[in-house]
Amino acid sequence: GTRCQADRDVVIISNVGGSDLDPSNLQDGVTSKMGIDATAKPRLDSFxxxxxxSKDVFDRLDLKDFVPASWLAQKGGKR
Incomplete structure (x- = not known):
């Protein structure tokens, strides 16, 4: 079977540095690039x-001990 589904495994990046020698570039050295992930995807049952x-341990955690207050303020103090 195929190892690539274009909608999730292909990425195109525009306006990146390339070669000045490529005549297909619209601007000197500016091009687009493409990446394809065609690797075999692991099955979830292999993990x-x-x-x-546990809930009692989670309830004792205080996020202020682990993350900056500015981050908590952006997230509304949510866990």
Whole structure:
């Protein structure tokens, strides 16, 4: 089967540096580039299950101990 779905595995970046020698460039040295991810995607069952923090431990956490106050203010103080 295919290893590439264009809608999720192809990226095009415009207006990046390239070669001055490429006659297809509209401006000197400015071009677009493309990347294709055609790697085999891992199956989710090959990963270990996600670990979850128990509710009693989570409730004891205070985000102010881990992240800057400015970040919390932007997020409305939400966890």
């Amino acid at each position: 270990t299950p996600r670990h979850k923090v």
